[in-house]
Amino acid sequence: MTHSVKIGVSGTGFIAKGLISLLASTDDMKVVSILTRRPIETVEGIQGRQALTNDTDTFLKNVDLVVECSGDVIHGSEVIDQAFKMNLPVVTMNSELQVTTGSYFAKRGFITEAEGDQPGCLAALHENALSMGFKPLVYGNIKGFMNLNPSLEDMTYWSKAKGISLPMVTSFTDGTKVQIEQALVANGLHAGILADGLTGETVENIEIGGQSLAEKTEHNGKPISDFVVCRQGPPGVFITARHDGNQKEALSYLKLGEGPYYTLSTSFHLCHLEIIKTIRRVVDGKGILLNNTAHPSVSVKAVAKRDLTAGETISQGIGSFVVRGEACSIEDNPDHLPIGLLSQAVIEKPVKAGETLTFSNVSIPGSFALNAWNDIIKDTRPVFS
Template identity: 60%
Template sequence: MQPTRISVVGTGFIARGLIQALRIAPDLEVNRVLTRRDKQSVYGIPYEQLTQSLEELLENTDILIECSGDVQHGTEIIMRAFEYDIPVITMNAELQVTTGSYLATKGFLTEAEGDQPGSLAALKENAVGMGFKPVVYGNIKGFLNLNPTEEEMRYWSERNGLSLEMVTSFTDGTKVQVEQALVANGLGADILYQGLNGQEAAKLEDGAYNLAELSLKYGHAISDYLLCPSGPPGVFITATHHEEQAAALEYFKLGKGPFYTLIQPFHLCHLEILKTIRRVERGDGILLNNSTQPRISVAAIAKNPLQAGELISKGIGSFQVRGEAVKIENEPNHIPIGLLQQARVIRPIEEGEILTFNDVEIDGSTALKAWLDVKERVDLGQVN
């Protein structure tokens, strides 16, 4: 039996780790790895697996893993993969919340288990299978600094072996906003406020209970996060259960109710992508995507005053803007932070202001067309 041919887009931390992990699975074969870098400069990946030819990649692929971290590049590649009828797994929440709802209408697209959104989707499957009814889909953050300095971020980038953009987006909250927007859209939840609630919690269980009470008042399941330095680097779901199970759940150390918190105290990124590959092989369907009916997006918020003529090379992970989750109906003209690449500011913008399409000039791209398609359907009331 021939091994399943896996191709990977990207050569960063996630891609390198995945390629190493796949070596322990004899029935899975890393066939091609697409890079835009000089192949001689890529480390940690066998040279013979590297290619700069998208056609070569797609002609030798059974399942494509997109983990480039680039919204525009990733969108273009996924569209081409769908022309070959190739199923696509992403670990790219930024792409999902920007163009994923358009892509989900064109082919098989799922986020991978391993990062927080996929981990929450898998935890939901487990929880619902046991009779729980989720009311909070929670992310756990230990630290935030909405406007870190470049010096600070360079230190942590070099210390952890991650890109400067990645470390900055973790620290300024953009990543958690993106992740929880994806969770809200994909798992049928809502958000309480622009920028999420994000309350501080000395104990995870207490903070989760507080969010559950807010969800109950709101009347809908919510996607949010806790700022809990003592919490594990994972995710949680707070849920209700049938009253007749209350005594058993208390015996199982989940408390007296009516809310019960299920914690997954880890997310292992590239190691868990293998579970999603197996899911696709089994034909078990989509774990998570942004849905074809999104209600939540991630707007760009100015960290500092921006001047006319200023160039934003890339919004996510920059020192000019950060992301905040918004309801599309409340901010219909916002520009998603994932679209800000080589964007030119055309009017002065104040610190804390949401950037709109009237504020910047951006080049046409597949990603822009995808977003405008979704936005048109939102405006026409074709999404709920």
């Protein structure tokens, strides 16, 4: 490498701040531009303040690679569109964007999710497993706790206690985040799902959960993406797989059990600390780690947490107290409204608690993200505007 790679970071939240701080100590990479939608004078706790800008054109000038980690589907899609017009590669830590508009971009340029969050960590574990001869059956995410309809009071407490935004902690708790992550994994690793909303079995340990899911998968015809709720489990990911029979004794000796199912796990995901590995992967020409592919089969629909009445406005879908996300088959849910597109949406017809929001009962403002979604699924359902 003959020069420091010039990095542009889109976002100034927890992930962006951590990545910018980490890159400040590297010799082969340099953050030269930081895009924020906040008034620049209000951005706190970030290194390299001189690189801050509110202007996308300024942000993209003189960068070699963009890291999109704003956590926002609508805004992030517009940023990536501009980056692609300049032939810039894009690394994301934005699974919400990937499952909503990522397939549009996968057909048009270089976009990859990074290691750090569970999807990227599963993709890395997948590569490792394949290299050792394992045949994955289950791509698993591990959650310690879930409450499908948490209270504002509880989420406000935990938001302050953990130092993360209220929508973020809410999407973690109500399962929306894990549904989004596993939808991305299903598409990116060419797996399926057993049911809308996944199974989310509560288990004593991940080996038990992995075996249970693997047994169900054998009748499915291809690997599945899912998650388990395991209070004592590590904050990581796992793959449950088969291996050739001639390795049975060796795998038993190596403490992986008697088979036929073997569970490999990564006991951590270190968010921004791991993004740097994917940046180096891209710079070194090693290709895409994971994206939503050009032809996804799984999306994440919005499901009402309570009865919704005509005329109500939903300012934000992901991390809200009125809807949550559920992974779903696109083919079986042709009219579903992806939760990532829910922004300033207006309820046109009443929706009962537990029902799926659709383009027929909700209207949303026009946006680049909406146009990208219509392009993705134009061959499977009518276009909505």
